[in-house]
Amino acid sequence: MLFLVYETEPIWMTLIFIVIFFLAVIFYYMPKELEKRRKEDQAYADRKGWTLEQLHKHRKNTRDRRIPKSLREYILKRDNYECQYCGSQTRLEIDHIFPFSRGGGNEPENLQVLCKSCNLEKGDSIPDIFKEKNL
Ligand SMILES: [Zn+2]
Numbered sequence: 792m793l794f795l796v797y798e799t800e801p802i803w804m805t806l807i808f809i810v811i812f813f814l815a816v817i818f819y820y821m822p823k824e825l826e827k828r829r830k831e832d833q834a835y836a837d838r839k840g841w842t843l844e845q846l847h848k849h850r851k852n853t854r855d856r857r858i859p860k861s862l863r864e865y866i867l868k869r870d871n872y873e874c875q876y877c878g879s880q881t882r883l884e885i886d887h888i889f890p891f892s893r894g895g896g897n898e899p900e901n902l903q904v905l906c907k908s909c910n911l912e913k914g915d916s917i918p919d920i921f922k923e924k925n926l
Pocket of ligand 1: 874875876877878879905906907908909910
């Protein structure tokens with residue numbers, strides 16, 4: 792559509808469209824995204840009995856996402872040595888349920904066994920339990 796405008800209308804029309812697009816992103820999409828993230832963070836903080844400030848502090852302070860070997864073994868055993876999404880028993884990895892990058896910790900309740908492909912698919916997305924209901 793932008794290309795069509797570019798070819799048939801003066802350049803300022805294109806510029807106005809671009810400006811409107813960016814304004815829409817800045818004033819509509821971004822606050823919505825931030826609010827969504829804040830609510831997800833809040834849900835995780837609530838589960839840990841933390842305030843949002845404590846979660847943000849934890850996120851800033853933790854740099855080590857490695858999981859100790861004994862903890863890895865504990866999680867694998869607890870989860871029956873199988874992927875919690877698809878049940879695969881090969882290429883298993885330990886996943887942070889609430890992503891490490893978002894402040895999720897190394898506590899057992901926040902760890903689960905996933906196979907490599909399920910883990911890749913999950914990425915840094917937030918599981919439904921932390922999401923707002925009726926979204
Ligand atoms: Zn899997």
